[in-house]
Amino acid sequence: MYSSFQLAKKYLHYYFTASNGKGHGTHSPFVFDFITQVLNDKKVYSCYAEIEKLRLALRKNDTNIEVEDFGAGSAYIKTNKRVVKDIARSSLKPKKYAQLLYRMVQYYQPQNVLELGTSFGITTAYLAFGNKAATIFTCEGATTIAAIAQQNFKQLKLQNIKVIKGDFDVTLPPLFSSFNKMDFAFIDGNHRKQPTLQYFEQLLLHASNTTILVFDDIHWSIEMEEAWAVIQQHPAVTLTIDLFFIGIVSINTAIKVKQHFTIAC
Ligand SMILES: C[S@@+](CC[C@H](N)C(=O)[O-])C[C@H]1O[C@@H](n2cnc3c(N)ncnc32)[C@H](O)[C@@H]1O
Numbered sequence: 118m119y120s121s122f123q124l125a126k127k128y129l130h131y132y133f134t135a136s137n138g139k140g141h142g143t144h145s146p147f148v149f150d151f152i153t154q155v156l157n158d159k160k161v162y163s164c165y166a167e168i169e170k171l172r173l174a175l176r177k178n179d180t181n182i183e184v185e186d187f188g189a190g191s192a193y194i195k196t197n198k199r200v201v202k203d204i205a206r207s208s209l210k211p212k213k214y215a216q217l218l219y220r221m222v223q224y225y226q227p228q229n230v231l232e233l234g235t236s237f238g239i240t241t242a243y244l245a246f247g248n249k250a251a252t253i254f255t256c257e258g259a260t261t262i263a264a265i266a267q268q269n270f271k272q273l274k275l276q277n278i279k280v281i282k283g284d285f286d287v288t289l290p291p292l293f294s295s296f297n298k299m300d301f302a303f304i305d306g307n308h309r310k311q312p313t314l315q316y317f318e319q320l321l322l323h324a325s326n327t328t329i330l331v332f333d334d335i336h337w338s339i340e341m342e343e344a345w346a347v348i349q350q351h352p353a354v355t356l357t358i359d360l361f362f363i364g365i366v367s368i369n370t371a372i373k374v375k376q377h378f379t380i381a382c
Pocket of ligand 1 (some may be wrong): 185187208209210232233234235236237238239240241256257258259262283284285286305306307
């Protein structure tokens with residue numbers, strides 16, 4: 118993992134070298150659409166306040182819980198005592214990106230959505246509100262954390278979420294074989310190179326031309342930057358968008374020339 122100072126330096130470099138995020142001069146229809154219809158959609162959707170109220174409650178919650186710690190690694194390490202508010206402050210995707218994921222699901226209308234790394238279900242809730250007709254499969258290894266997520270889904274009256282509990286290594290193979298096609302995936306757990314690439318390869322086997330993959334924290338560490346570089350160069354990948362804290366991948370074969378975009382947001 119990079120230090121805060123290293124990450125800040127990298128972010129500044131990204132911010133000052135990225136395209137301006139307005140869509141001017143963008144020759145890719147996919148990217149133009151993404152910028153104008155999704156990234157720059159400033160509407161305040163009604164679910165935003167509902168979910169953020171829940172996030173706020175989690176950030177104030179002093180309850181101690183026992184958590185199986187998966188760390189940045191795949192193997193279960195040990196059980197730790199953690200305070201809910203500490204996890205809520207450090208592990209959840211900030212609202213800017215969670216709301217972007219909501220708008221992506223709302224715009225592209227995927228049917229089968231996968232999230233690796235549920236935590237308390239805040240981003241899952243955004244995905245679920247994005248398309249109530251979709252099924253959101255969300256995977257979490259820590260039992261007590263998954264239980265809190267399930268309470269949150271109940272509170273938000275969300276019925277289109279299936280929580281899959283257990284280590285990704287164990288739960289993913291049967292999950293993948295249970296459906297043909299996965300339309301949208303947010304990979305936000307186990308931020309190491311080999312596991313990330315392994316999930317990517319597995320996802321490719323169940324993806325279609327219109328599938329969109331979103332990888333979290335692509336610049337978080339050397340390993341994640343290496344994984345992102347491998348994904349960008351993969352023959353199946355036709356387009357990537359680097360938003361620094363997340364990376365978006367398309368494998369649409371209608372895009373004939375591989376393109377990589379870095380966009381400020
Ligand atoms: C960064 S958090 C997810 C945050 C969530 N997507 C959000 O934005 O609200 C990552 C989660 O993945 C889980 N996790 C990490 N590695 C795992 C593994 N190998 N199997 C199952 N769960 C894992 C952790 O327990 C943690 O709760």
